[in-house]
Amino acid sequence: MRVLGVDPGSRFMGYGVVEERRGRLTHVGHGVIKVDPDAPLPHRLMVLHAELAGALSKYRPEAVSVEGVFTFRNARSALVLGHARGVALLAAAQKGLPVFEYPPARVKRSVGAGGADGKDAVARMVCALLKLEAIERADASDALAVALCHLNQGRAAGLVVGTSRSARSKSRKGAAALLADRLSPSYRRPEAR
């Protein structure tokens, strides 16, 4: 099972790829997509979408994992985050990949960090779990953490926000996703406009 975690933001979008084979976790790759903060929003979204689609093509994950958003600084920042998150979810759906969403507290727990721990602690735990010396940016370590969360805990507790659209991708979902599918009544659907 290979999972790509995403930490979406409108200026920086982190991604991280982790593979589990016979109970062993292996770091496959990670990166941060940076956009020009002075570029118009539609152009920034185009860059985020194209680069994330490129990472999905390069790493060919079987699932995409993303942190849920449950607390907001304010409505305007929620709107802007929604734009970036929308193009990230779109890129995953266009590849026919299932998307799983986890609450931030569960992501932290899954790497052994506590609810009060900051991004530094998460990065240290991710490095320890994946035998990395350091991860240069929190966007990437957060993305690896949410990928680990799906692999470590997701089998029983994943909240499916997206399922595949074809038999082909269904066959790639694996037991974890199918189990999470069965648990999907617990998925909290965001309010629709």
Added chain:
Amino acid sequence: MRVLGVDPGSRFMGYGVVEERRGRLTHVGHGVIKVDPDAPLPHRLMVLHAELAGALSKYRPEAVSVEGVFTFRNARSALVLGHARGVALLAAAQKGLPVFEYPPARVKRSVGAGGADGKDAVARMVCALLKLEAIERADASDALAVALCHLNQGRAAGLVVGTSRSARSKSRKGAAALLADRLSPSYRRPEAR
């Protein structure tokens, strides 16, 4: 000048196309993209993106116009609206089209409706301006209104949220967009995460 207005929502996305030639406004087309409310969010975003991209290819506008979001019911609905808005802005940017954003009050004024008027009044004014008998859905009449806003008032007051990325599309922008470009310091950039 042909403009496609968009009224983005995560369940219904309205669009409307208006053309101005020698001071005459002509209704070109409109529609509402509907998505299955029970489908997972990433799948809904994929449908919205594909269908809006299809409308842009069909109608070949020179600009896209969208209502700005300045008031919010709550942060969660702002997040969900952001997802839909993100894929709409992405579709416009991928076609190399400039995107203009107008405050809701200006959209209403541009069709002769007052700030306190509801969607019904906007629909009636849009029908009168474009010589239509009726428009079946408010999503579509709101989209036509924001297209009219760009044609009626946008020349001096448009807030550019997106500009084209190529010389090809630059040449398609027209005087209104270029003038709005010059006025872009008034563009209120949303907070970045």
